[in-house]
Amino acid sequence: MRRCIRFKKAQTALVDTLLFFIILSVAAAALYVVAEKYIRNPPSTQFVHETEYAADMLTTTLMSTINKTSYVSTSGTTLLIYDVSVQKAIEYYLGFYANAQNMPGSNLRNAIEKKFELAKKLEYHYAVHAAISGTNRILFLSDTIPDATAADMNAGLSKIPAQRTTAINYLTVPNINEPVPITLYLWRAT
Amino acid sequence: MRCKLKRRKKGVAGFYEEIPALILIIAGVTVFLISVVHVVSLYLSTVNQENIQDECYSLSRIVRSYDKIMYNGTYSMNPVSGVFDIDKIRNLTNATVLKDLHSTKKFKITIEDLENTTAKWTFGTEIPTPRPSVYAVETTSIVLKDKHDVFHVGRLTVEMW
Numbered sequence: 001m002r003r004c005i006r007f008k009k010a011q012t013a014l015v016d017t018l019l020f021f022i023i024l025s026v027a028a029a030a031l032y033v034v035a036e037k038y039i040r041n042p043p044s045t046q047f048v049h050e051t052e053y054a055a056d057m058l059t060t061t062l063m064s065t066i067n068k069t070s071y072v073s074t075s076g077t078t079l080l081i082y083d084v085s086v087q088k089a090i091e092y093y094l095g096f097y098a099n100a101q102n103m104p105g106s107n108l109r110n111a112i113e114k115k116f117e118l119a120k121k122l123e124y125h126y127a128v129h130a131a132i133s134g135t136n137r138i139l140f141l142s143d144t145i146p147d148a149t150a151a152d153m154n155a156g157l158s159k160i161p162a163q164r165t166t167a168i169n170y171l172t173v174p175n176i177n178e179p180v181p182i183t184l185y186l187w188r189a190t
Numbered sequence: 191m192r193c194k195l196k197r198r199k200k201g202v203a204g205f206y207e208e209i210p211a212l213i214l215i216i217a218g219v220t221v222f223l224i225s226v227v228h229v230v231s232l233y234l235s236t237v238n239q240e241n242i243q244d245e246c247y248s249l250s251r252i253v254r255s256y257d258k259i260m261y262n263g264t265y266s267m268n269p270v271s272g273v274f275d276i277d278k279i280r281n282l283t284n285a286t287v288l289k290d291l292h293s294t295k296k297f298k299i300t301i302e303d304l305e306n307t308t309a310k311w312t313f314g315t316e317i318p319t320p321r322p323s324v325y326a327v328e329t330t331s332i333v334l335k336d337k338h339d340v341f342h343v344g345r346l347t348v349e350m351w
Contacts, residue, residue, distance in 0.1 A: 035229040056330050
């Protein structure tokens, strides 16, 4: 009888320590996981730097110049342009959008697209959107949709991930009185 | 006699029963302490990394507005940071950069013309090999004035250790 009681006591001690060991192990694992998740990559700094990078990328790309390209004027003639800034090229693109030749696949659009491709960092995807409100004039460029069709352009914004960084600038489009916003979206390539 | 023998056995049995429990306690406490040490060291290294990353970022912003290479300098009516003049970069010496850009840490600045792959300029100190454990890099988009009214897309990279 006495032996039996002692045996039970010993077992209780072992169970208690086993429980203690399990609790400590779980606490250690939880601490490790939480530290790895929240301490290693603080999200706030990354966000500030990405926002700044997006603003820099948009400003500098709009300032850079396209060596030689062409667009189709309202009269239907193809005009060659030299050393035109990307900003001016986009303004031409939206200003003479009614011409089918200036649609996706045109020299002008390809030249603009190349500049954004060059400026972006490898670890990012990008999209550029500019639209004149009340019209069908839209510029939508994205490396995830290389040859965007008119339908892609309309649906373009919905294809951009919600976790993204944006930068906005304004264009002066011929024959449009209001400044036209141009937005750059950047998101990390997974 | 019988009674004494019983007691001894109990004593031995009791002592050896405690050993597995003690091992478990030591193992549990050790695992937990290792985890705490890991978290503390991770926190300290993250703080160090964040500090150097912030300093690197600040230096990259300073370089973007560095008067000696800006197309329109800070004395201009319309200074635009991140717009550099290639001729000014060509004339810039490493000694001038090290004198003008003060930093408590060592740094390397690389300016690349992405439209002309041969045009690449580096200033500062060379990164030692193997690369230091506490190291930060900041990349930003710039534009380089090549000829009159010709602006190329460029990239500014600042590395710090």
